[in-house]
Amino acid sequence: MLEAAARGLSRNAYAGLKLEQVASEAGYTRGALYHLFANKEELALAVVKWVEQTWTAEVGRPAADQAEPVDALLAMARGHALYCRRGVASVMTNLSVQFAGQDHPVGQAISEIFDRLVADCAGWIEAGRENGSIPPGPPPQETALAYVGALEGLVGQLAGHTPFDVELAERAVRGVLGL
Structure with missing residues (x-):
């Protein structure tokens, strides 16, 4: 049910x-959905x-398991592209845009994750700059924002365009990192 809802939110936003x-997509009746979730907001939060x-x-844990920081960032890019092949590439972006600037539980949850x-x-x-695997550049916070933005934007557009989605996700973040 949640994956079907994620695909719906990715396609159509909130x-x-x-x-x-x-x-229907999840193989449930509408009544069964309302038995599980009181309303659309509760479903979106779930x-x-x-x-x-x-x-x-x-994606996150396998990336964090990498010994080198640059390997973690590259693994995250590849893993995110693979994760988004299931049709959920835009769910978080769509919800974030829908609730931007509002005091809403869905927007707050996404902001915390982001x-x-x-x-x-x-x-x-x-850490990569300290060990020399990532060259000097803009401050880490701004570079991280650019990394996440580049990855989200690219994968949102190329989700499912195999194998190019993974290859281009890695190339994009290599560029942001200056590799």
Whole structure:
């Protein structure tokens, strides 16, 4: 159900999400969906949590397991492109745009996830500069923002264009990192 909702949010954003379509795609009735989730907001929050958990398991942890910071950043780029092949490439971006500047639980949840991701990337960038694997450049925080932005933008446009999505994701972040 959550993956079907994530695909729907990725395609149609929050405003265009049709709960009947989500239920049907997941093999449930609309009534079953409402038994699990009281409303669209509750479903969207569950999707955000699901994306965070599955992305962390499939992309974040394997990247963090890399011994070298630059390898972690490159592994994250490749892993993110692979993760987004399931049709969920734009879910977080769409929700972020929908709730930008609003005091809304969905927007707040996404902001917290984004802030943690940027902080992790900034830490790897700083460590890579300290060990010489990443050349000097703009401050780590700004470079991390550019890294995440480049990766999200590219993968959002190329999701599922195999094998070029993975190759171009790695090339894009290499450019941001100055490699």
